[in-house]
Amino acid sequence: MREAESKLRERFPEADYHRHNENRLYIRVPRERLTDACRFLHQERGMRLCICTGIDTREGFEVLYHFSDDDSGGLYTLKVVVPKDDPQVDSQAGWFPSTDWIEREMHELLGIDFPGHPDMQPLLTSDTDWNPDWKPLRRDYERRAEKHGR
């Protein structure tokens, strides 16, 4: 795990590194370096994508890419923070099919745009009359009863 971390630091010196414990490393990368970092972890280091998480915070929308290094047991989380008035993160789905569904889900539930995604349709609400403007995982999303007019 330490060896991979030093390689990462060498390749991405501008990133912000936070080690939580022996098996957890959080790496905040600038938005424009995300694709390079994902490619580095998956293609060069052979890591598996666990999932992505989108979070609405005071600072902006955070998008986390959790990569698992199954040979050493470490978990590497790439973190990108985007402003709320410009919620865009480059899509990885074109080269990395694992991200296809989760980018659609984050777009649908949190309203983050992923330019370059080959098929940005709703994943979970496609067959319902769910209003695409309702983003339930946003902090300003009103409670259900008011939303549905009751």
Next chain:
Amino acid sequence: MAGRRIVPIGPYHPLQEEPEFFKLVVEGEKVVDIEIHIGYNHRGHEFISPELTYDQVPFLVERICGICSNSHPMAAVMAVEDICNLEIPERAKYLRTIVHELERIHSHLLWVGLAGHFIGYNTVWMWAWKYREHVLEVFEMLVGNRNHYAMNKPGGVRHDLRPEMVKPIRDAMDLVEKKVWMLTKAVLDDPVILSRLEGVGILTRAQALAYSTTGPTSRGSGVPWDVRRDEPHAAYGLVDWNVICFPEGDVLAKTKVRMLEMIESVKIIRQCLDRIPEGPIEARIEEVPPGEGCGRTEAPRGEVFHYMRSDGTNRPLRHKVRAPSYMNIASNKVACVGGTIADAALTLAAVDPCYCCTERMAAFEDGRLKYTWNELLKLSWQKTERVRARMGR
């Protein structure tokens, strides 16, 4: 060449009795493309979880899936423990392992039965489910329930193992081991079953890596990854066992992985019963500091991943749940293509898909939400009261 046609499977699966929709694009008998639609059972767990306290969250995530009802709470409490950097007591580690492996045996037996049902071999179905009953009886004795074990809590476990429970568990394991071997041999010796499984629905190693599949779906494609070994948690680093992996990538390889994993689970449970130390079963968590944590464990279908963000209050700020089927079902896009329609149903089932896991209830009527959360809760309480009254309690 025959023209393209669409063969729909779903939105209510005729065999699996679960809501999902596969649109098979076929030319004659051959599947040339597939469209997968999910979302028919989206329940919004990630939305509900931040409204609950850390002690309540395991009960919520336990209900994501009735089959993996230990994996989700276990991963969720591990995420909380990861935020706190907390090591749980040794006895709790062994207890978590025992319940987790029992769950794997019952889940794999369930799949073997279903797979038999899918290929029209109903004897396998009935036999596998018959032997699964013994495992469910062990659960009932151990935690008081056949499913939904309520075993995990942040910092440890809720139920202790009493000395008089050891023998019945050992007896059940002896029986399960004998019967699993019998089933394995019966399945692998049967030329009809072999010809239905061998070379069908191949997922190559490269495809498994590109789709980040997990669990038996990966291990049947030559990817020898298992979170139990790679990131040892609970008592998995303290007992001897093997990761089962086959390189072929077809449905037969996945079947073999599941069959032999049950034998490994029996081995793990026996060692746990031998080595389990005396001591406390939980560590107290005074407060959860601000921070973030990930918990993951190897569910019967693959890695369950939970991420939690804490802001220092008694509720998570964000809770992300990823069930293994979320990654595994997506890989059907490549595994099904090139096969025949008859094989497609089996290939789609070979990842042991769990739709309720993937979509983590909302009832709609005339396009409007029928019940609110509190109304659903009330319905549930009313039913509990009715059952109590009927039972005279």
